[in-house]
Amino acid sequence: MPEPTLLSPKPPAPIPEAVKPDVDAVVEAIVYLYTESRRLTKEVAARYGLTGPQLTVVKMLEALGDLSLSRLSEKIRAQNSTVTGIVDRMEREGLVTRARSAVDRRVVHIRLTPKGARLAREVPVEPMEIVRQVLLGLSEDDTRELLRILTKLARGVKALVDHEAGPPPPPDAPGAPDAPDAPEP
Amino acid sequence: MPEPTLLSPKPPAPIPEAVKPDVDAVVEAIVYLYTESRRLTKEVAARYGLTGPQLTVVKMLEALGDLSLSRLSEKIRAQNSTVTGIVDRMEREGLVTRARSAVDRRVVHIRLTPKGARLAREVPVEPMEIVRQVLLGLSEDDTRELLRILTKLARGVKALVDHEAGPPPPPDAPGAPDAPDAPEP
DNA sequence: CGCGAAATGTTCGCATGCGAAACATTCGTC
């Protein structure tokens, strides 16, 4: 059966009446968790003179060390043009520095300054912290089950997205299609 | 425990270190699903001359009829000041109209114009459509299970958030507080 | 070697998105 593609002119498959309330509720919950977490992160960040995305960047650089701007963009799921602006303002605040790579002169390495590193250690929360906290209150079974189904969902979305983008390369990849973001060395 | 989390259960609970990778992965998946869905919604909306939020507003007004600006803000989980701008641009495009309430002159009713209503019928997708589509591919059991745990998560987050706002009652409330947003008549 | 494609960042214009303050209107209360 030809996948109903979101980007094709054809309408996607209609949603059966029976499950629609559940689907609506799941979507509602995801939107709620994301937006509420972002709001809280922003609030906490403000207490340290940071914006939400700036807190995310600081924590990311603390965890992973120096990153190129592109790499940083992937990690925080934003476009390069967005991150350029964020880094501009952080550089102005003395939180990070830009350094052209000697190896590949297209690349710019973003690095925490001592001030930025101090802030990273000082701020006690991660992005989406509130979701993390509540997750710790769930049973291990629930957490694992949640992860199992969310992973299915994410892979399904990724498959659809890749499908729309262009003819997929032969599905002979060793593992399953990439998880949203595979952890790496 | 790094933090006095109000929700941690019993002593035999696992070390947080053990579940941290799962927590990280769940958070990662939620962020992925939200941001990817938003990106796709925006892309589809653009084909109809709309922005992502404008599509959301059009669909909301089609489903619920006229709404006050405040009500609309709640529904799309944005602040009034944000929605004022969105409505400004939609009004300029002839998609909606503003009408002062005769009953309460503080209130502004937002209403779809015929052009806006036509667009609403024409656009075949809902916000977060891709998540909806993939959810339909899951088993009913998985969907229900996902909803069950996400609801727990959302209620836990809501409890924590409300908790911050007011004086701290012990976190042992028997009936969970309101769901993030109950469907209404 | 050489040239076009691809990768990396930046700039630009526009649309959110938010909080604080300003404003208008209504409500509660004495």
Add this chain to the structure above:
DNA sequence: GACGAATGTTTCGCATGCGAACATTTCGCG
């Protein structure tokens, strides 16, 4: 029935957030 609190909306300043166009640099491949 007046006044202060509460509610609804807008304005303002700033920080994302994105796509398109562009400059620079590297890569691929004959």
